[in-house]
Amino acid sequence: MTELSEDDRAAVNELRGAVMRLSRRLRHQRVDETLSPTEMSVLGTLARCGSATPGELARKEHVQPPSMTRIVAMLESKGLVRREPHPDDRRQVVVTRTEQAAAMLEESRTKRNAWLASLAEGLTPEELAVMRQAAPVLEKLAHL
Template identity: 45%
Template sequence: MEWPVATERGTADELARTLREAILRLNRRVRQTRAVGDLTFSQLSALTSLQLHGALTPRELADVERVQPPTMTKIVGKLEDRGLVARTPHPTDGRQVILAPTEQGRTMYAQFEQVRNEWLAEQLAALSPDERDVLARAAQIMQQVAQA
């Protein structure tokens, strides 16, 4: 499929719709792969953020996840109840705590990563080297857009 160059607003809007649809479908397909435990998508996302960004305060984690602090409090509570995340006192601010994955949380994250990557890696292996190069570049751009 040939994609239009996004030089006009209409083309950018069309590309945005097409890209959003592709992301949603791919995300749904990856999420349909074998589940690891019974964590919700939000819980897995928070655990992933802690694994990738390191220890964070609840507020920092809410900011990374782009949710309100009360929502993150509920998510973290569920992760703590499962023994996947631990709170420790903040080293310089006695009013704050630091959240970090426990050993069990790191293990759960590793299992989750392996499971969700297996299916996608199989699909990518079926593509041509040129198609994989295009996707690699697109992934970099999508990361930039997601962090904007």
């Protein structure tokens, strides 16, 4: 493991602040204002990872299982997920996103991408090149 220099630590601090501000602004670019950020995150996890048990979702979302049970119930009442019997364990259920959720996520993704693209239009060609290089690094940090 490489020890960070003082300049690297300053860059980490600057990155943290920038990511937090950008994330906050992105959250305001939602299609459905009735969903909480956690509910949107659960739908995103189901889109990326496929169907899952509530326990698996709780682990992936870093919430307690009872909280996930409430989140799944809320999403189900809005027609965004459905619970189905687990194929191997009759004591459990599997949560699957609905077509309505897939359409809403796609609309949300399109809106957020358009907003970010409009911001990127204000960047110089050099800054755009840096952004293209930074995207995979930020993705890696998000999953470490």
